[in-house]
Amino acid sequence: MPDSTHKPLPQRHLPHLHGPLGLSHLPSAATDLILLGDLTGRYATGSYSRLASDRRTVALRADHQGAAEHGHRITAAIACHVARAGGTLGHLTQLLLYPEHEGGRHARNIALRSGRSRALDYIRRVWASATEAVSATMALGSRHDAYEVLAALRDRIETTPWRGERGRTALRVLRAHLTFAEIAGGPLHHASERQTAEEAGISRTTLRAVYETVLKPQGWLRRLRVGHGREGSTWYLGDGSAPSHGAPVLPSRFRTTQFPPEPALEEWTTPETATTADIDSTVLGRLMGHDAFAYHGLGSAALMLISALHQRPHQTVAELVGTSSVSRATTYRTLRRLADHGLVHRTGETWALAPRALEGFGSGLPAPATGHDAVPALGWDTVAEQYGTTGLAARRKAVHAAQRATYREALERLAEHRSKAVVIVRDGHQVVVPAPRPDEIPPAWHAPDRRVLDPATGRTAAGWRVATDGRLILITPADQRSYDELAVAHAEALSEWNSAA
Numbered sequence: 001m002p003d004s005t006h007k008p009l010p011q012r013h014l015p016h017l018h019g020p021l022g023l024s025h026l027p028s029a030a031t032d033l034i035l036l037g038d039l040t041g042r043y044a045t046g047s048y049s050r051l052a053s054d055r056r057t058v059a060l061r062a063d064h065q066g067a068a069e070h071g072h073r074i075t076a077a078i079a080c081h082v083a084r085a086g087g088t089l090g091h092l093t094q095l096l097l098y099p100e101h102e103g104g105r106h107a108r109n110i111a112l113r114s115g116r117s118r119a120l121d122y123i124r125r126v127w128a129s130a131t132e133a134v135s136a137t138m139a140l141g142s143r144h145d146a147y148e149v150l151a152a153l154r155d156r157i158e159t160t161p162w163r164g165e166r167g168r169t170a171l172r173v174l175r176a177h178l179t180f181a182e183i184a185g186g187p188l189h190h191a192s193e194r195q196t197a198e199e200a201g202i203s204r205t206t207l208r209a210v211y212e213t214v215l216k217p218q219g220w221l222r223r224l225r226v227g228h229g230r231e232g233s234t235w236y237l238g239d240g241s242a243p244s245h246g247a248p249v250l251p252s253r254f255r256t257t258q259f260p261p262e263p264a265l266e267e268w269t270t271p272e273t274a275t276t277a278d279i280d281s282t283v284l285g286r287l288m289g290h291d292a293f294a295y296h297g298l299g300s301a302a303l304m305l306i307s308a309l310h311q312r313p314h315q316t317v318a319e320l321v322g323t324s325s326v327s328r329a330t331t332y333r334t335l336r337r338l339a340d341h342g343l344v345h346r347t348g349e350t351w352a353l354a355p356r357a358l359e360g361f362g363s364g365l366p367a368p369a370t371g372h373d374a375v376p377a378l379g380w381d382t383v384a385e386q387y388g389t390t391g392l393a394a395r396r397k398a399v400h401a402a403q404r405a406t407y408r409e410a411l412e413r414l415a416e417h418r419s420k421a422v423v424i425v426r427d428g429h430q431v432v433v434p435a436p437r438p439d440e441i442p443p444a445w446h447a448p449d450r451r452v453l454d455p456a457t458g459r460t461a462a463g464w465r466v467a468t469d470g471r472l473i474l475i476t477p478a479d480q481r482s483y484d485e486l487a488v489a490h491a492e493a494l495s496e497w498n499s500a501a
Contacts, residue, residue: 089127150237157174160240160276168300173200174237177189211223221235222235222236222238290380294389301334305320447460451465
């Protein structure tokens with residue numbers, strides 16, 4: 001590989017591509033990656049190693065596997081650079097297959113091993129993934145740019161009408177992901193479904209429903225990779241302006257047999273709520289996880305009204321219908337419930353949050369200056385107790401903790417199933433004896449602390465353990481074999497045992 005302190009290459013190293021795109025149109029980082037490869041090792045992280053069976057330590061991958069993974073990451077990065085520069089599949093193919101470009105080594109190796117057509121198919125698949133990723137993401141030059149993007153996204157969320165119970169629930173999920181993105185420092189972030197459900201104060205079933213029917217189809221949120229083990233899923237926040245192809249498929253209970261509106265009869269003219277909203281999502285994000293705002297408590301409509309009144313106090317019901325995207329009937333009903341708890345008060349035709357309505361509830365937000373005295377609001381715990389939702393969030397967290405523990409235990413049991421054999425000493429040398437069935441392992445082979453006894457010598461066999469399900473496994477740093485390799489080792493051990501017998 002060339003030295004990192006390189007001089008600019010002469011122009012003869014740059015191919016003359018058909019079309020407007022050449023290396024001069026790409027960023028300097030992309031040009032270096034194409035011409036010289038991954039000199040800094042940026043794309044090598046995680047390519048030559050993987051998580052070991054104990055899910056805690058790192059084990060080395062085989063050299064050919066690591067090189068293939070590393071080469072694929074470089075190829076995908078080059079494809080994204082070309083896509084962002086407005087290039088085409090033909091430009092990418094020429095850049096990768098040009099013999100003097102180090103960044104295209106992986107694609108050229110595929111062409112040498114499997115033929116040019118196989119390499120072209122591989123490049124087409126990489127290009128399709130790159131164009132999809134580029135169309136749904138944006139390039140961020142610095143952390144400051146990322147925070148500006150998140151701030152603009154928060155403003156867009158706060159001014160978008162979220163109509164109906166499903167829309168308000170989708171807003172809670174989206175606000176939870178915005179919190180995770182702000183912590184991560186960009187639209188790309190990691191979070192599990194359980195973590196998001198706890199933050200939003202809803203169930204995982206509801207979370208999945210609003211993701212599939214609202215957030216994903218409308219381009220607000222996209223799952224890039226499903227989580228596995230102790231790693232959460234990878235998500236990317238969109239701005240809701242690039243909806244996915246195809247209309248969302250709603251459950252059967254949301255379908256209707258009603259005839260469509262007739263414009264001539266002026267039916268269903270305009271929605272009751274306005275086309276824009278105006279809420280404070282920070283208030284919503286800090287209150288939505290509390291038991292008081294569960295489905296059978298105050299609910300999401302109360303969250304929207306409190307957020308709208310904190311953003312702009314002294315609003316009439318007609319104004320609240322527009323700023324909170326809550327229907328008129330629900331607004332009247334919810335305001336009466338909030339007034340009963342001392343959270344809002346009415347002055348003439350306008351409503352406002354009561355003084356100190358949000359004090360002492362962990363929000364850390366100043367109360368709006370209303371100039372009116374009112375009875376201090378009851379605590380959220382008292383509100384939750386009145387609605388019978390006390391302890392709902394704690395029970396949800398306990399269930400999620402138990403599910404995580406069960407899942408990790410299952411992963412550990414699965415990771416232990418690497419070999420089904422035991423070693424005994426016969427005529428001075430060790431012989432691997434494969435077990436016919438895991439549930440037929442003789443009890444005499446079991447020793448304390450999950451160790452394995454050698455029946456011939458009565459001593460423990462080094463490196464062997466009894467798994468939690470009773471299977472015998474060999475624990476060595478180098479035992480990272482595939483299923484086919486284990487099958488070959490099993491056949492060889494059986495043949496050796498028959499010969500010794």
